[in-house]
Amino acid sequence: MMSQINAAEVPGPEWRGLCRLGGAAAWVAAIVFRRNLAEEYLLFRGLGIIRSGPTAFPDNPAAWFDLLHTHRLIGLTFLNLFDAINYALVGLIFLGLYAALRRVNRSWMTLAMALTFVAIATYFASNQAFAMLSLSDQYSAAPTDAERAALLAAAQALLAMHNAGANYGNSLYVSFLFINLAGLIIATVMLRSSAFGKPAAGMGILANAFGLGYYVTMILAPALSFIPLSAAAPFLLIWYLLIGRKLFLLSSRT
Numbered sequence: 001m002m003s004q005i006n007a008a009e010v011p012g013p014e015w016r017g018l019c020r021l022g023g024a025a026a027w028v029a030a031i032v033f034r035r036n037l038a039e040e041y042l043l044f045r046g047l048g049i050i051r052s053g054p055t056a057f058p059d060n061p062a063a064w065f066d067l068l069h070t071h072r073l074i075g076l077t078f079l080n081l082f083d084a085i086n087y088a089l090v091g092l093i094f095l096g097l098y099a100a101l102r103r104v105n106r107s108w109m110t111l112a113m114a115l116t117f118v119a120i121a122t123y124f125a126s127n128q129a130f131a132m133l134s135l136s137d138q139y140s141a142a143p144t145d146a147e148r149a150a151l152l153a154a155a156q157a158l159l160a161m162h163n164a165g166a167n168y169g170n171s172l173y174v175s176f177l178f179i180n181l182a183g184l185i186i187a188t189v190m191l192r193s194s195a196f197g198k199p200a201a202g203m204g205i206l207a208n209a210f211g212l213g214y215y216v217t218m219i220l221a222p223a224l225s226f227i228p229l230s231a232a233a234p235f236l237l238i239w240y241l242l243i244g245r246k247l248f249l250l251s252s253r254t
Helices: 013-031 037-047 061-070 072-078 081-101 106-126 129-141 145-162 170-190 197-220 226-251
Strands: none
Touching: 013 081, 013 226, 037 072, 037 226, 061 072, 061 129, 061 145, 072 081, 072 129, 081 106, 081 129, 081 170, 081 226, 106 170, 129 145, 170 197, 197 226
């Protein structure tokens, strides 16, 4: 319980603002901008909860253009645009957690933050959502077959970088790997924290372990790679909610 936390874990005045910012980012990330929104959509679509829209990722540039033309929001979700917002929020969440957990294990928390910064920088440099959207709009307005063919070739080159059929390209593989490793490290440090406790730590370990399980399924059964990402979603949601609550409570302690 918060009343039984180690006094050494209570952040000083210079860290409390960062804790509050991280707590707010955690709640926004939980409610609006979670990772793997594309997988959540496909899960709900497959279950019939969502009754319109595509049931799978497009498999060629023309299909991507058609999706971005008819269901722009879903197309941008499939291209991980909203994951980019989540990555920025996760950076703030992990900064707040660094402020709260640095005294529990400074070396591991520093490593987690280094992985986080590399993951965020890599992700923003690699995301092709706006480029694909621009090509789609140009394709719709192109007057000749030659121009449309050139735009399709440009889109194919972007998709080769993004590897949208698998939902991640080479750089995005790295960023997703690093952000899950950072989350797993932070959740493990939470196990030793009286401020966060085992329930929050357990949710974080499960969420990030399932996230890392994506790479196992990509090797052994690529067609099932959406399963660990979908399984990670509820644990990630609960983890963010618990993080937000704990960081706000910590920031109010003296």
